[in-house]
Amino acid sequence: MNVRNFSVRRSAAAVVAAVTALTLAACSGGSDAGADKTDGPVTVKVWAWYPSFQKVVDLYNSTHTDIKIEWTNAGAGQDEYTKLQTALKAGKGAPDVVMLEFQELPTYQLTKHLVDMGKYGANDLKSSYVDWAWKQVSQGDKVYAIPVDAGPMAMLYREDLFKQYGLTVPTTWDEYKAQAEKLKTASGGKAFMTDFGGNDGGFMTGLMWQAGSKPYTYDPSNPSTIGVSVNDAGAKQVATYWEGMVNSGLADTKAYGTTDFYNGLGSGKYVTYLAAGWGPGYLASVAKTTSGKWRAAPLPQWTAGANVQGDWGGSSFAVTDQAKNPEVATKVAMDIYGAKNTEAWKIGIDEAYLFPTATPVLESDAFLKKKYDFFGGQTVNDIFVPAYKQISPFAWSPFNSYNFNQLTTGINGAIEKKTSWTAALDTAQANIQQYATQQGFKVQ
């Protein structure tokens, strides 16, 4: 509530959009001289929110005389997308190269705001990436982004607490639940097996991906037709399982990224953390006091002995249609975290906790044999790298913000009101179908 701005001007959120667009347009003027043919280096504007990215930019600028990167941190995730959408709609103010998560790519492809980098040689990189990762960013010869990092999943657990409570490392979800029950009794209900972040669409989708869920059938080359099945068997399997875990008090439901969640990771309230490839570094930074006590193990499986995996997060560099010089911009997108750019990747791995998608980096000793003190010297990438290679291709919708919103709203609401999780998925399915129809898609 804001009394100072009581007049009608506050009534129109779109007014903000207009003003922001004006401001962005105003800001963008004057600084784009780099694309002109002057003697100095060509300036390429990059938006990214990777931690320690300044060092990567400095490295790039010190090793290139012809190109200069001008970096802006326009916010992480949705914050950046909000600004990007506004700038793209305004037709001015967007960067040349932008960091986009995999799940956002179809959204920008559909509105034709991404440059096909295949025209500028991006296909040369294809062999450096595993199949599913390359498919996330391309259709045939058309390449819409260069993959940077990914989020194959694994289970991080407190070795000391497992010993203390007499738990064994579970390999299937059934075992995971059995251990959780044992933990509940042993700890007197004080400790939880894990925390289920119902506010994180990427996390839930990762688990559903593992269970074989295919929420969307969508081919960007035939953009007006989409298949929606966010309540398919795989999704419902995951929902039913976690509904049981939560309702029996085996898993907590604190939103990810909140103080209570961090506190739980550090205090021993949660004995496992279902993490993505960037998770080890992230955990080490938010739960410093527990250093040395964690270990990594493969993500539990639905079927004993199987090796099925899902992905949570992952990002790429795309070139926008506002790039003054798409060829140079493509070069930058390909090189910043290029497969051969070991110096940049050293920063990316050691300081930004990125899980590299490029096979040469992935299989380098610097990554594969890296010992993590936080994990008692364990080479945790031994767990993540094989998982990464097992991930199956996956299609996102061109309206992922709405998709994640429906997923999180449904599950969070079910947690809050203790209603059926699978019914929440059915509601999400109906809403998304209606939304897609309104947007002019032929919904299958």
Next chain:
Amino acid sequence: MTQVATRSAAAPAVAGPAPRFKRGREAAVGWLFVAPFVVLLVAFLLLPMAYALKLSLYRSTLIEGEHFAFFENYTQAFNDPLVREGVVRVILFGLVQTPVMIGVALLAALLIDHATSRFSRFFRLAAFVPYAVPVVIGTLMWGFLYSKDTGPLSAVLHVDFLSSNVVLASLGNVVTWQWAGYNMIVLYAALQGLPREVYESARIDGAGPAQIAWRIKTPMISSAIVLATLFTILGTLQFFTEPLILQPLNPGSITAHYTPNVYAFNQAFSFQQYNYSAAISFLLGAVVFVGSYVFLFATRKRSAL
């Protein structure tokens, strides 16, 4: 009225074509004086509003592009259960929040007006400080205080302040904390402007401090109370910042359509539905306009506004 009277009185004194010339120059100077305001008004209020109005009459879909849709967005908003849920919520919120806010502010203003010790000066400042804290920071701070595991309040009261049954009251508490001091200053300033002789004669007639406060002071500052109430009503209808900031802490209880403004924001900036967002915003604007007009009309005898 006075202006007209002065001008008509002055006019006969000047003869011939001079008055017309002078009046023209006068008008030009007048426009010059209001120009900064007019420019800002047009650039930052009227033009964006016109743009938003235009947006709200179009419909843009991902596949079919943009087309003129008349009032389709408005029809959709009227039939959208999520809009309705938000509207009902802010009305409920306003019905409880407004009397609480004005009651607290009035009580505090009357108390510090009555007391003249050094303590009252300190109290005045202390009550006003929350208003000086930016809304975002104040709300984040309350978010920490409300935290179930780490917050000090839950440890004492054993209440989950962010659960869906309690969260609206928790938000109301943040708003009261933030704005009661501001409203108190408005009312206090009005109290300071009252003639002191009235109190004296009331006292001679045998009125106690409580009676003076309730029967003399309060009615005399009714126009200030009406103004503060109006601001509060407008604020509650446009409830936005606090739910938006606290949403990540428990998205299960504070949804993306929690209030109409939050919904409009998410429609535009999360789902790229700029047209629909503009329509919701205009509807809300209309409700706010009508609401404040009705309130002012109902209280016209007291407020003199």
